[in-house]
Amino acid sequence: MNENNSKFILAIALSFIFLIAYSYFFQPKPKPEDQAHQITQSTHSLQGQAPGASHLAPNTLEQNAPQPTQNTPLIAFVRSKGVEIEIDSLGRIAQVYLKDKKFTAHRQEGFLEHVQELLGLAKPKPPLEKLPLLGTDALKPLELRFVDNALNAEAFKTPYSASAKEITLNNAPQSLVLTQELPGLTLTKTLTFYPNLTYDLKIHLEPKRASNTAYVLSNGARPVADADGYAFHGVLLGTQDHKLEKIEDGKAKKTKTFSNTTFIASVDRYYTSLFFANTPLNAIVDTQPSKNPLPFVSLKGDATLHGYIGPKDHHLLAQINPALTEVIEYGIITFFARPVFLLLDFLHNYTHNWGWAIILLTLIVRIVLYPLSYKGMVSMQKIKDLAPAMKELQEKYKSDPQKLQMHMMQLYKKHGANPLGGCLPLLLQIPVFFAIYRVLYNAVELKSAGWMLWIHDLSLMDPYFILPLLMGVSMYAQQALTPNTITDPTQAKIFKMLPLFFTIFLITFPAGLVLYWTINNIFSIVQQWMINQMLDKKKAREIAKHKK
Template sequence: MDDQNKNLMLATALSFIVILVWFVLFPPPEPSPADPNAAITSAEGQAVLPTASGDEVATSGAATNAVAEPIADAPRITIETDRLKGSISLLGGRIDELALKDYRVSLDEGSPIVDLLAPVGQANPYYALYGWAPGAGLSFEEVPGPNTIWNADGSRALSVDSPVTLTWDNGIGLQFTRTIAVDKDFMFSVTQSVENTGAGTVSLAPYGILARHGEPQDLKNFFILHEGLVAMADGELSEIDYSDMPDFDINPNEGARAEVTQVAEQGWIGFTDQYWMTTLIPQPGAFKATAKYDERRDIYQSEAVLPTQKLAPGETATVNTQLFAGAKEWETIRNYQKAGVDRFLDSIDWGWFFFLTKPIFAVLHYLNALIGNMGWAIIGLTLLIKAILFPLAYKSNVSMARMKALQPQMEVIKEKAGDDKQKLQQEMMALYKKEKVNPVSGCLPILLQIPIFFSLYKVIFVTLELRHAPWLGWIEDLSAPDPSSILNLFGLLNFMPPEPGSILAIFSLGILPILLGISMWMQQKLNPAPTDPTQAMIFAWMPWVFMFMLGTFASGLVVYWIANNTITFTQQYLIMRSQGVKPDVFGNIRAGFKRKPKAE
């Protein structure tokens, strides 16, 4: 094997070794269970709400409680659309029960649909609530908060065509109204208004809160995925993991660990998991975005507080806040971005290689819509990538073919130079210059393939569209490893292979990883094995090592790599033939099975 191919294979090996070492050193830890109903240690039992911009809203010494004890007979309003089901509690008017009809927990028959929000009293409460923070002349008892019992005015169901209206009168001249609407997907619109029918001027600030008790039960804790707070403030994206929020500084005005951002024009704030998200999206204009961790009760909060409203007698103030609560579907989120939600697509974790992951997924999404199958879309994407890189690959393979044709002359130069490395280098460079051959051009395609590989890995891992996406036959989820196993002869034996995560699972190879190993092995056979015994042994083992390494990777990624190897083999074979070099693939295979004579 010439030096060109050695460099290519070593570069490939190095990129995969980096992945393997990271997985070994930093495996995803098992999430530790948290007590979702930790006791409140403060005397008042209240969670401090951040102030709106301005001095009118008082926060020191008083607070709005983001948590209320569950009231068994608190009335509820049903949420029912084609894609959502749940309910709104009239205790605080909180949206605290929501499930996603289109998504199930697993592929098992009878698997329940995904629950997104849950009320206090259930495991891992997670909810959205709205209210008004009191300013000058008002107390917390005189504004609606998490413990207020709202009147539903006869409304008992929220649907796409039927918004609901809640009302509350504080008894001293302030009448509050909250109208909640929902669209056909995952966006709620919450319109809050207050009318001052009293005799004096008052000031108060509207807010929205997303509260989550404890970390998610299915937290991945994986370096390639962001889970936690996600926010956009005037075009600047912030991502803070759940594990980092307890490290916030104690804010004396908040009574909890908090990080506050003043948004001047537009933004949003919320929580994101691997596939699901909740986000507060205030109306355009200034607001205060706060990320908060209440260590007393292990509660994570994201808050949006709008500017203080001053109301003279007879005046009314109205504000609107949107709430996204649902699945991180690329097309749905893109439509919301087109409708005015600033840079909403950045809520999907595109990573450092966003300049590759974004267009790669856009093409993949288009191909899936065109073909109707994500597996074939991945193969189509591979063909497009290879077509784009073909001019570079052609130049590289032509250079490799010419290098191979120069082997006899290179051997003569090596014999003449002997141990004089400087002379050998000079003679080699002179030969390359004379024959117009670039010895490093063969490395460029593989160097470009490495970031593409990592980007596709990121896309397959973080995007919802690959979750539970089937390809053909036994591949029912391209985001999961190949479920077949050589240990039970791919289902012929009545034996269950080891579960993923087990040490033995690495030997439970599926059909796709085996095909991957074969495709890499065939690619090697375009050239004879290296004459050096050590190098020959390394290259002989390399395809099978990668086969085991990628055996636990997502099936979609393995499909891509098999298609990439197959196309690369075909390209290289045809280009070498066009340059007068005839690869003896079967001869190289036979040579690999011959026993080496023992040294005397």
């Protein structure tokens, strides 16, 4: 590896560190209050709407936005072993609580808080009794707004009545009927809740002439149970041709309309609140001063929808509707990351432990990439062997860069060395590593998934920092075994500091990610040692042959 290659690889490593560290530590965290359902979009923003949404009057969403109603009375409760749902007097889902220990057993804590607990300077926080998913002053699921301003104003002053104050879910679905009596109009929402956190919604308007009454209905602002700033937060819409429309928090610059969508989902890192239907939906995503998206579907008269509020569990979403698995979003590398997750899930079916599945996945990746690694190491070793001759040429032609470059290329050609041979394999491996990184970072399946004796939750940091320290040591050992010819003292020092940088940056990352990185380094050490042995034996044979 010549000096230019060293600079190139060093730049890649430092850029990778900076990208991950900046995104994880410094990206602004979304605030729950930013999801408040006040809408201030201008009149012209609803012009040019999608087919099927034309019955909406301009400025409807802005004019018909109610004032925040944080203390709206609760009129019904839906309870099961794993969930509790609150319904308020405006016919909305006011809050959803997850009670399963998978989501409440361990809390995400900051680095300083954790150190204080380890040193006995602070008491450990007890587990949550239940995890709230929705913001207290946010756009609620099932909020309905009429296009007619007078009717809408009356609707937000008229409470709903519920057919039961409490229903209990066991193994069978249960129904709840919400009724609102308005002047000349009766609105009925029939909700059927299922144990898997899905629900059916039927909206009925009386009398029959109300069939032309237009309104919008929201699946709610995104959940706020996980405020991590690196994961995608915002609204996702599925299209008929299996494409995904994404509107991220802080980037909703204007109101947009979408026709023929398969689902509309508000998401954070681990959770979602969504609508889907048997027929295509016409959706509207509005904005507010914070530029956070606010989702609605456009309806007229009677309507039937299906909804889901809960974790983005791949198996559960696939059982509900295979298209819903698209709400598990991995960024620009989704097309590659999704098969990686399916492989990880396949391995988990045999190991029954996500930690061991991660280790097997890492081993498979190292085996698949072995030909690239071997080719890169051979090329780097050749460049290293040519270092003395390269130094002589640099001294001889230091005042003539063109001749230096010409003789360098001749030297490479003579000995079959490729100056980019060590860089290209590295470049090809980066998408693979980044895909695995995004999969492990976004998989709700890792929550409360233990590994070994001290890791009780692979989605949280290692409580005793064992894995980050092992990662740093293994990275240093790998670096010591890898041939390099960095001659610049400053570059050499920075290169030697990379293990320390990675250890510091990854110390608060989820243990599942650090486990992958550590095991990857260990496998790389073994692989590098094997390649070095093979190259040494090959060199010894060539020397013996030359002596003969």
